[in-house]
Amino acid sequence: MNTLAVVMLTLLALAGGAALGIVGLRFWTRRRAGQEQAAAVDVLNEARKEAETIKKEAILQAKDSIFQMKAEFEKESKETRKELQNLERRLLQKEENLEKKSEALDKREGALSKRERAIQQRESELEERDRQVQSLFEEQRQRLESLSGISAQEAKDMLVRSIENEARHDAAMLLKRIETETREMADKKAKEIIALAIQRYAGDYVTEKTVSVVNLPSDEMKGRIIGREGRNIRALEASTGVDLIIDDTPEAVILSGFNPVRREVARQSLERLIADGRIHPARIEEIVEKVSEEIETSIRDAGEQAAFDVGVHGIHMELIKLLGKLKYRTSYGQNVLQHSREVAFLCGVMAAELGLNEKQAKRAGLLHDIGKAVDHEVEGPHSLIGADLAKKYGEPPRVVHAIAAHHEDVPAEDVLAILVQAADALSGARPGARKELLESYVRRLENLENIAASFPGVGKAYAIQAGRELRIIVESEKISDADIVLLSRDIAKKIEAELSYPGQIKVTVIRETRAVEYAK
Template structure:
């Protein structure tokens, strides 16, 4: 196309140039220029014509190539269509054969079904003739057999599920308790019934005794504590099973020794100041325990809680025990997904009744529950306090958690101790209780009273009686004895035959 345009432009230019040249008078030089221009125009015209022809040829070749490619593509498409038609024809033939086969199978199945129904009817008739039962009677008999077998099967399944559930529950409970005990690393606390007070010199012993013993008599009368002055160098001993009195006496005597003036009037003043100071210490101990647990208690409950600092049970400090129970109860509650704050409050206050049980009659659990109710604790916390020794029946999971935490804190090794005489008497009482049963031959307390092994007369007790005896002994121990933790009852029945070979 461009070649055609160039050719046209060249021709027009040549004609115009020839026309102009023909009309203008020319000199020789001009004629030479004109001739040269005409030659150049002819040359350009030939070049343009040649380029146009070449371009036309290229366009023709390109068009022919495109046409050929299109024809080849159409041929391939036609071949694919023919192949697809061939495949569809084969599939149609195959489907027709399958349809014929299915029709034949359906006819055969119908024939077999009719044959089966005929044979089943013949078998039923033959069974009825042989057994003498009608079809309905046979169905009822089979249903009874199936029902009986199903009952046995499901009974075994139910027993298996119950057994597995108990095992899993025991494992989970043991894991929760073990986790709570491991997470709480409390100290073992032991308390004594005496306190020692150091003296600057031996001459203070004479001052403490006073003229004709008036100072020591005044001191003992005001404090209710026995003051022992013996040969121990530079030391006197305060003896009392009442921790509060012993602490008042220790504070007062320490102040008297620091002051140096020891006479009845001064003793009375120091004792009064010691009581006031101890009251402040008690409130501070209660506030500290509540603060460590992140609890906000009524001021009266805080003061009563602090008094437990100077109260012991089997040598275990009651305030430390209450804090420990609170932590263990919190951990168990978190494991079970219930309110951990209520568990801490109930655990901390569960023995609050021991702070006033010498002033109020009744079990300390019920006294503590009444105090907690009086000072605004929630009903669930109050009931957990009342139920931790089963003075009332447990009603919630929190009640059981406090019981478990209290037992864990009291029963772990080293938490409590008792006098040797009381320990021996407890073991003797345990063995005597077991021997009181007629079929028992001998009983032995083991593992510091945590287990009792009972030997029975084999001729008086069968295996079933021995199993019942273990239950009866365990219940009798629960009802008649006081003991920390739990006691395992192990009943053994053994029959032995001996002969001599001569």
């Protein structure tokens, strides 16, 4: 209230001052102008009236302002009191909640203490019971060992062996089922593709071999070939790198050498010398040089013709020459160049059926035996030698891998390598494609039967189909139906590891159980 009084007094003073100022100003103005006294009195009366009016308005405005300020103050005070009351209620509620939580925590703590004591007591009882169980277990184990006559470790080993045999049996059954299902699907498709490839291959095949015997018109020609003090035969051997064997064989000279191209040069050179009749060292060197050039030309032509026949282009000229050398190379009596042509054709047909790159398959098939052209000069298997040569002369990596893996010297990682393996086996395994010496053939059959007989439970073993199938009869009381699957696989793996052979060998295991009874 003191603040309101001060405000009102201030307003009244301001109003009075303003009124007096106005009155003085008018009075002074009228006096200076020389107006009459009556006018001054009137002005003074009017000024007083106006001052009274202004004073009243100022008082009313002051009262209105005081009322508004009082109303706002009361409103703010009311809101503040209300907020304080709400805050006080919330604090009281929180205090009550905290007291309730404290009581609940005290109760829970008591319950946990009781439970902890119960658990500790239970643990003590369990430990005591565990000691008793261990004691009883040890007592029972000793009693069982004394009754059974075997130790716990021996019993464990017996159980492990039993489980192992059971697992092996289950694995064999599962393997047999999977192989049967897979073979039913794969064999049909594979036979269709292979049959189609064979049907579409219409080329005639004639087995060629390197001739190492030169026929003579008469035995007198042997002396002329030898020459005075053997100079002619020495010159011929030095020029060709081939040994001439002149023995008691009538009207024939034998050429001996590991290089088939050199043998061919020596054969043609000797035939020309015999036909010409002039046999002396100078003439021998001249004829050998001329024949060597002709052979080199024919080798290049044979390689180019083979690549053209198959439809493969862009092969490096050095590989073309090596390919032509295969014309004078045989494998089990089969001409290697003709074999390479056939493998290329079969690879192309099978690749086309499978939706693969036909040209690349033909390329790999044609070059798969390229290492045989130099395998007498370089150490190592011809597949790896051929792969190194193909890589050296810029062949694609897939072709290089197919060449290296076609005899499984490296694991096959591409379907192209599998195709080359299949085509190679198909070309070499068909009847009449290859020849073998009788002794090595018989020895291979004996080795096959001996490998089969080395496995326990095998009663009889027979190598049939010219050594391409091994038929094994097992003892039914020793080998179960499930075991024959694993036995055939083990025998096949041992044959692969210990024997070398063309094509593939089928291992067939037969188990038979007979029950015989007589009616009397």
